[in-house]
Amino acid sequence: MTTEKRTDAGVRIFFTGVGGQGTLLATRLVGEAALIQGMNVTMSEIHGMAQRGGVVESSIVAGHIASPIIADGQADVLLAFEPLEAVRALVKCHAGTTAVVNTVPIVPFTVATGQGRYPDVQGVLETLQESLAKVVALDAVALAREAGNVRAANMVVVGAFAGLQVLPIEKPVWQESVRRLLPPKLHAVNERAFALGFDAGRAVA
Amino acid sequence: MHELLSPDKGGKRLLLGNEAIIRGALEANVRFVAAYPGTPSSEIIDGFARLGDEAGVEVEYSVNEKVSMESACAAAISGVRSLCSMKHVGLNVAADAFMTLAYVGVKAGMVIVTADDPSLHSSQNEQDNRYYAKMAHVPMLEPATPQEAKDMVLAAYEISEKFRIPCLLRTTTRVNHCRGVVELGDLPSSGSVQGEFQRDPFNLVVVPMVGRKLRLQLLEKEEGLRELSEASPFNRLEGSGPWGIVTSGVSALYVQDAVKELGIQDKVTVLTLGMTYPVPEGLIGRFLQSVDRVFVVEELEPYLEEGVRNTAQKLGLGLPIAGKGPQGIPQAFELDSLKVKKALGHFFGVPVEAPAPLSAPEDLPARPPNLCPGCPHRATFYSIKKIFGEEAVYPTDIGCYTLGLLPPLQMADFLICMGSSVSTAGGFARVLDRPVVAFIGDSTFFHSGMTGLVNAVTHNRNILLVILDNGTTAMTGHQPHPGVSLTPAGRMEPKVDVEQVVRGCGVQRVTVVNPLHVKKTQAALEKIREEMKEGGVSVLISRSPCPLFERRMLGTKQRVVFQVTDACDLCRDCLSQLGCPAFVWERDPAGGECVRINESLCNGCAVCAQLCDAVKPKKL
Numbered sequence: 001m002t003t004e005k006r007t008d009a010g011v012r013i014f015f016t017g018v019g020g021q022g023t024l025l026a027t028r029l030v031g032e033a034a035l036i037q038g039m040n041v042t043m044s045e046i047h048g049m050a051q052r053g054g055v056v057e058s059s060i061v062a063g064h065i066a067s068p069i070i071a072d073g074q075a076d077v078l079l080a081f082e083p084l085e086a087v088r089a090l091v092k093c094h095a096g097t098t099a100v101v102n103t104v105p106i107v108p109f110t111v112a113t114g115q116g117r118y119p120d121v122q123g124v125l126e127t128l129q130e131s132l133a134k135v136v137a138l139d140a141v142a143l144a145r146e147a148g149n150v151r152a153a154n155m156v157v158v159g160a161f162a163g164l165q166v167l168p169i170e171k172p173v174w175q176e177s178v179r180r181l182l183p184p185k186l187h188a189v190n191e192r193a194f195a196l197g198f199d200a201g202r203a204v205a
Numbered sequence: 206m207h208e209l210l211s212p213d214k215g216g217k218r219l220l221l222g223n224e225a226i227i228r229g230a231l232e233a234n235v236r237f238v239a240a241y242p243g244t245p246s247s248e249i250i251d252g253f254a255r256l257g258d259e260a261g262v263e264v265e266y267s268v269n270e271k272v273s274m275e276s277a278c279a280a281a282i283s284g285v286r287s288l289c290s291m292k293h294v295g296l297n298v299a300a301d302a303f304m305t306l307a308y309v310g311v312k313a314g315m316v317i318v319t320a321d322d323p324s325l326h327s328s329q330n331e332q333d334n335r336y337y338a339k340m341a342h343v344p345m346l347e348p349a350t351p352q353e354a355k356d357m358v359l360a361a362y363e364i365s366e367k368f369r370i371p372c373l374l375r376t377t378t379r380v381n382h383c384r385g386v387v388e389l390g391d392l393p394s395s396g397s398v399q400g401e402f403q404r405d406p407f408n409l410v411v412v413p414m415v416g417r418k419l420r421l422q423l424l425e426k427e428e429g430l431r432e433l434s435e436a437s438p439f440n441r442l443e444g445s446g447p448w449g450i451v452t453s454g455v456s457a458l459y460v461q462d463a464v465k466e467l468g469i470q471d472k473v474t475v476l477t478l479g480m481t482y483p484v485p486e487g488l489i490g491r492f493l494q495s496v497d498r499v500f501v502v503e504e505l506e507p508y509l510e511e512g513v514r515n516t517a518q519k520l521g522l523g524l525p526i527a528g529k530g531p532q533g534i535p536q537a538f539e540l541d542s543l544k545v546k547k548a549l550g551h552f553f554g555v556p557v558e559a560p561a562p563l564s565a566p567e568d569l570p571a572r573p574p575n576l577c578p579g580c581p582h583r584a585t586f587y588s589i590k591k592i593f594g595e596e597a598v599y600p601t602d603i604g605c606y607t608l609g610l611l612p613p614l615q616m617a618d619f620l621i622c623m624g625s626s627v628s629t630a631g632g633f634a635r636v637l638d639r640p641v642v643a644f645i646g647d648s649t650f651f652h653s654g655m656t657g658l659v660n661a662v663t664h665n666r667n668i669l670l671v672i673l674d675n676g677t678t679a680m681t682g683h684q685p686h687p688g689v690s691l692t693p694a695g696r697m698e699p700k701v702d703v704e705q706v707v708r709g710c711g712v713q714r715v716t717v718v719n720p721l722h723v724k725k726t727q728a729a730l731e732k733i734r735e736e737m738k739e740g741g742v743s744v745l746i747s748r749s750p751c752p753l754f755e756r757r758m759l760g761t762k763q764r765v766v767f768q769v770t771d772a773c774d775l776c777r778d779c780l781s782q783l784g785c786p787a788f789v790w791e792r793d794p795a796g797g798e799c800v801r802i803n804e805s806l807c808n809g810c811a812v813c814a815q816l817c818d819a820v821k822p823k824k825l
Binding site for chain 1: 379563568781
């Protein structure tokens with residue numbers, strides 16, 4: 001496994017999504033899991049006006065890195081909860097970046113009012129595949145539905161990231177993180193969503 | 206038990222910087238906390254509000270920042286440790302209190318948190334509040350991480366009490382909203398909100414003769430604070446190389462990574478300053494004498510750079526000192542490790558290697574923040590635009606409704622700060638021959654709109670002030686304010702009624718509407734437009750609760766969503782005039798175009814159905 005070598009220097013994970021998708025909760029889940037695993041971890045998020053239906057970006061830096069935020073070209077991992085936001089975040093990525101991308105679009109309102117055109121999703125995925133080292137593209141909404149609740153799509157993406165094993169975090173640790181952050185009635189559905197994502201990530205890893 | 210009250214001494218938690226500040230204050234036995242919310246500081250007062258009862262801490266959502274500081278200083282002068290927190294521009298509001306509180310001082314420790322927002326993530330400017338410490342002669346600590354934020358809060362109380370002066374904790378967004386590992390300390394077993402006041406008017410009532418004496422005492426205190434800064438564990442030197450770097454706050458973290466990535470650890474001496482007012486001139490001097498050139502890395506203004514240059518001049522040192530500049534550290538917006546790496550590489554002549562960033566395609570559609578589906582502000586804006594049109598000037602204010610600026614509503618013409626809507630409206634009305642319609646939210650009205658309204662009435666300005674009364678402070682996360690009627694316990698009478706306040710300010714023409722009733726609202730507006738011909742102030746209270754807040758408080762379920770039926774003639778007015786984000790324009794299965802409502806986004810407000818016959822309800 002190449003993971004240990006990578007965490008020696010540290011791993012920078014950039015999260016991007018749309019307000020309401022649970023991007024910040026997903027970020028916390030990864031952060032909490034890294035903490036339980038005993039890693040040095042820092043998260044950064046933006047609250048307030050940026051959250052009103054706009055883009056939500058956050059980041060996790062794990063290992064021996066002090067800076068809490070990710071500069072252009074620095075993300076080792078991109079977790080994108082929406083395809084347009086995935087391609088918008090390319091500026092944070094480099095040629096060696098690994099990405100997990102939910103392929104289900106959320107069309108911004110500017111498109112409805114004729115101020116722009118939503119890019120072809122297949123084209124977006126091709127751009128990502130050509131630019132990045134590894135891309136896990138999945139229909140997180142369908143997998144979440146299969147798990148029992150479409151709102152658990154964020155958990156599918158986190159599961160896929162876990163399956164890639166970029167961070168040396170063991171499976172029970174992920175489960176512990178879910179249990180710490182979510183109320184008991186949501187554990188089962190989120191654990192199922194996580195498992196479905198995990199298998200998808202594992203297949204690519 | 207609230208997680209921030211955990212007795213698990215030595216336990217490690219992943220805490221937000223703002224949570225670490227709460228924990229630090231609790232460990233320091235704070236008993237009185239007051240604040241007006243403002244990003245990125247809001248989680249401090251919100252967290253205290255959730256645990257206050259359990260922890261025996263008095264928690265006050267104050268009407269504005271000035272009030273919060275005055276309230277908290279009364280506690281501190283009575284021997285009760287206090288804290289007030291605010292965003293950077295909040296300290297402008299509180300500055301009058303702050304400047305003279307520095308003279309009068311405190312008895313128990315008082316910490317003032319100023320949360321600066323480099324890059325204006327959620328603010329109208331990116332002022333550098335470190336200059337407030339210098340201007341007021343108040344000690345200042347600047348944390349870089351959540352752990353340091355907690356440690357510094359504890360130290361700030363010690364400093365404040367020892368020198369009987371409030372202590373400023375200056376954070377930035379990347380400290381407030383960064384989550385890092387924090388080791389918990391001891392929580393005091395008990396404490397009391399009960400204070401004790403000793404009458405001492407010739408030290409506590411600032412008339413000129415008292416102020417003169419206190420001014421001299423303040424300068425004396427400052428001498429002691431300088432000595433403290435020289436020995437502060439938060440001001441530290443690392444390395445012994447000939448290349449000097451000075452930094453503070455979150456910039457220190459960028460420096461750590463940049464130095465490592467450039468591979469110049471052995472060549473640099475890094476002076477990291479955590480206590481940045483007063484700056485430790487002796488330490489800076491020794492540092493300057495030990496290196497052959499110096500680069501200063503800090504966000505925003507060249508505050509430390511000025512201090513370093515000042516010390517070098519006093520010591521007659523001519524070594525090169527740099528920081529801000531085109532090839533150096535940018536003055537605008539926040540830093541990151543890459544910007545710092547490039548600037549350090551340029552100054553010290555070290556090649557910079559960094560992975561090439563990829564670029565996104567250029568024509569991607571924007572995704573700006575937007576008023577939520579069902580937001581009553583949208584309905585208010587829509588109706589006012591129908592009646593007052595393009596001719597009117599629309600000064601606005603700070604809150605969710607500032608987003609009315611964006612297309613298609615475009616109902617915002619002028620804004621500088623909290624409360625500016627009504628005061629500037631008065632000025633506009635006097636010099637322009639156009640209708641002036643100003644917007645202010647209910648929380649902002651209490652914060653700083655009331656005085657402007659009294660002013661407009663006094664000077665008989667011909668304005669319509671629209672108070673967008675959604676019953677909460679929505680933008681910053683639904684904090685209460687004096688006019689709130691929805692509480693976790695259900696619907697209550699507001700403690701202070703907006704309408705009564707408006708009438709009390711001397712406004713004769715007051716109308717209250719529910720903006721979700723479009724026809725009635727527009728009829729009321731037409732009447733107001735006629736009345737405005739008589740001159741003077743009119744107020745429209747546009748009252749409908751923030752739907753997110755109402756559902757959270759009352760637990761009401763949505764009963765209906767709306768659908769676009771086949772009767773739609775594709776006029777697109779719903780998209781081009783109302784701009785509700787639940788509306789979608791797309792290709793239908795037959796390849797034609799259609800307008801659709803995304804039912805998972807539709808909030809059931811029914812405003813669109815009042816504007817278009819093709820929109821029909823569907824029961825849930």
